[in-house]
Amino acid sequence: SYVLTQPPSVSVAPGKTAILTCGGYNIATQSVHWYQQKPGQAPVLVIYYDNERPSGSPERFSGSKSGNTATLTISRVEAGDEADYFCQVWDTSSEHPFVFGSGTKVTVL
Amino acid sequence: EVQLVESGGGLVQPGGSLTISCAASGFTFNSHWMHWVRQAPGKGLVWVAHSNSDGSSTSYADSVKGRFSISRDNAKNTLYLQMNSLRVDDTAVYHCARDQIQLFDLWGQGTLVTVSS
Numbered sequence: 001s002y003v004l005t006q007p008p009s010v011s012v013a014p015g016k017t018a019i020l021t022c023g024g025y026n027i028a029t030q031s032v033h034w035y036q037q038k039p040g041q042a043p044v045l046v047i048y049y050d051n052e053r054p055s056g057s058p059e060r061f062s063g064s065k066s067g068n069t070a071t072l073t074i075s076r077v078e079a080g081d082e083a084d085y086f087c088q089v090w091d092t093s094s095e096h097p098f099v100f101g102s103g104t105k106v107t108v109l
Numbered sequence: 110e111v112q113l114v115e116s117g118g119g120l121v122q123p124g125g126s127l128t129i130s131c132a133a134s135g136f137t138f139n140s141h142w143m144h145w146v147r148q149a150p151g152k153g154l155v156w157v158a159h160s161n162s163d164g165s166s167t168s169y170a171d172s173v174k175g176r177f178s179i180s181r182d183n184a185k186n187t188l189y190l191q192m193n194s195l196r197v198d199d200t201a202v203y204h205c206a207r208d209q210i211q212l213f214d215l216w217g218q219g220t221l222v223t224v225s226s
Contacts, residue, residue, distance in 0.1 A: 033212040035154075042113075042204065042216040043154065054214065086154055090211035096170055097211075098144070098156040 002091040004101035011107045018074040020104045022087035025068060030089040032070040034063060037103075038083045046085075047072060074106070082108045111135035111215065113205050118220030125195050129220050131188040131205030136215075139163070139183040142208035145190050147201035148219070155201075158190065159208070173199075195224045 005023040012018040022032065034047040045054050047063040050070070060075045074081055087101040117129035131143070145157040158169045158179040167179050178191040188205050202219035209215075 031211055035213075035216075040218075042218045043206075043213070044216070045212065045214050048209075048212050048214075088154075088212065096156060096168065098146075100154040100156070102153045 001094055001096075002089065002099045004087055004089065004099055006085075006087060006101040006104045008102075009105045009107065011109055012074075012077045013109045014077055014079060016077055018077050018081070018106055020072040020074070020085050020106070022070040022072070022101050023068055024070070024089065027068055027070050027089065028065050030091065032063065032065055033088045034061075034072045035086045035088065036081075036083045037086065043086065077106075077108055079108050082106055113207065113215060113217030115203065115205055115217045115220035118203065118222045120223045120225065121195055122226050123195060123197055123224055125224070126191070126193045127195065127222060128189055128191045129203055129222065131190075131217055133186045133188065133205075133207075136207075138181075138186040143181065143188045144206045144208060144213065145179060145188075146204045146206050146213070146216075147199075148204065149198075149201045152201075154204075157203070160188065192222070195222075197224050200224045 031049050035043040036046045037043040046057045046061050051063040062073045064071050084103045086103045091097045114132045121127045144159045160167050160179045164181045176194045180189045202221050204219040205217045206213035207215040
């Protein structure tokens with residue numbers, strides 16, 4: 001089955017840029033979606049189809065991908081961005097195609 | 110307001126059964142596929158089950174196949190997950206989520222199911 005790998009944690013100072021990675025075999029051929037989850041809350045879609053922002057998602061959030069890595073970039077980080085972030089793909093080669101990464105905890109210093 | 114609200118979680122003994130619910134509001138429920146996704150304490154998200162818009166087609170993760178059953182009542186705008194033969198490793202927050210072609214565009218806050226003796 002398809003595996004997505006995310007670093008467990010990333011720390012960033014306010015106003016700086018956080019770069020979150022999501023590794024998967026040939027992920028450049030997949031559509032990648034990103035969710036933000038704050039403690040005790042529901043996940044929220046922040047980027048879909050690699051680099052599209054849903055209504056309500058700040059412009060500071062952007063996505064990209066190349067080769068075996070997808071990236072979520074959070075510019076001008078704010079305290080309110082502290083959360084867990086999960087990447088997800090829809091792997092058509094799998095019987096059960098919804099695959100999530102293990103998540104990255106973003107800590108704002 | 111567009112939202113999903115889960116309910117029905119609780120403490121159940123291993124081997125027991127529980128049915129959880131997800132009430133949808135603010136959108137046309139019967140137009141959407143729906144899913145259950147669970148999250149064990151301190152862990153990541155894992156897809157559990159899906160139902161198409163009228164409930165005629167469902168699928169399950171291998172870990173719950175034969176034990177869990179997803180259903181929906183479109184007249185009540187409610188999604189259900191019946192869980193039988195529960196195991197300790199089924200302990201998790203269960204979220205319902207709305208499908209939007211390959212992704213989930215709306216999630217509920219979840220309901221905690223604890224399987225323990």
